[in-house]
Amino acid sequence: MAADVLITGCLIAAAVVAGVTGRPVRRRLAALSVRARRRRPAPIRAAAGLGGLAVAVVVGGWPGLVVGCAVAIALDRLLRRLEPAEVRARRLREVADLPLAADLMAAGLRAGAPVDRAAAAVAEAIGGPLGERLVRVARSLRLGAEPEEAWVHVRGVAGAERMARAAVRSSASGAALAGSFVRLADDLRADRAVATEAAARRAGVLIVLPLGLCFLPAFILAGLVPVIVAVLGDVL
Template identity: 70%
Template sequence: MVPPVALGVARYRRPGRRLRRLRLRGYGPPAHTVARPGPRRRRPDRLRLACTLVGTATALLLGGWFGLVAATFVTAGLDGWLRRLEPAEVRRRRLAEAADLPLAADLVGAVLRAGAPTDRAVGTVAEAIGGPLGERLLRVARMLRLGGTVEEAWAQLGATDGARRMAAAAIRSARSGAALSGTLSRLAEDLRVDRATLAETAARRAGVLVVLPLGLCFLPAFILAGLVPVIVAVLGGVL
């Protein structure tokens, strides 16, 4: 005969069976509301797996102790380099925010000139623009309405160069009492000039990168067809 204490311990250690019995009787929470433990196995790190495969291929190609040492350095270096790269989603949001920032600065300045307070102006522009920058501006407006400090509110705008400049202008205006609308208009013009300069620089860099593969293809042919025969003829005449 099993002691009653043992039965109590067994029931305490297996709450799932008792919970199922309660649900069958009409008691307890519904089945879809009961939290179930997730899988304990963690998903493999695809990035680390890819680096390991590259290191293994390096070791097999080179062979020996030199291959093992080279594979270690290749795996560690490739893993560190890939992890420093900006994710595609983060880059897309950053570029979208940078593209909308000059327009947002112009619109906030226009609404401020119309007589609206800063929090309402920022919130109105946030709803009009939408996107990643609209979400950040909406957080700024909510922080201002809730009574947060100017530094805490405008810190929600992000850490990009244009966002820091816009936040610094708003903080200076709040501390000095100067009008923010004119500062934002000048900032919008500066941001547009900076974007145009970056686009021109990227276009020039793209031209160089396009010509580079062509030069790499023609250089070996030029050496083999032009320089090697001349060198062979000169050495043959001298020897």
């Protein structure tokens, strides 16, 4: 029994490590393609298989085989829905840099720079994953791509769809693009402030239950136990 528990623990630990880390995650980040992100990476399949094997070892027999297969399938689906830490950090930095990028784009356009040069300058200034996207936008514009095709590189960033729409609308109608970018930056900062306030309020609500569970044993020991002991002492 002890050996089974030890084997199970090792398998579960290996499953967690294989599911959270792995080279395919870095390859997906480098590729930045939808097809690569939708592909089922090998570490996730390995993690699901190890988890199912651990359950099969604990249960044993044919029931263990059936339950292990079910657990492996469930783990595979669950792990594929989890966002790796590197992907999450990249996404959060893109969202954080977007208001500054919009302000810098507006400043460059007001200074008289064309859109492609302004995008290249902003990409060099902010760097990071959003800078890489803006570099691709600038290169596409310089190669003569249509604005719809060039600005598609930033549409994976939350809030950047409005930047792309403003650029496309400006190229079609001739409207001033700098003002649109300034308003976009203000709107993004306002949205972030609202989201931060909502998260703080939600955290205050979610912390009520853990605090209640912490105070419940003290209440039982300090309030109910003495009363019960006194009553039992009088009765007995």
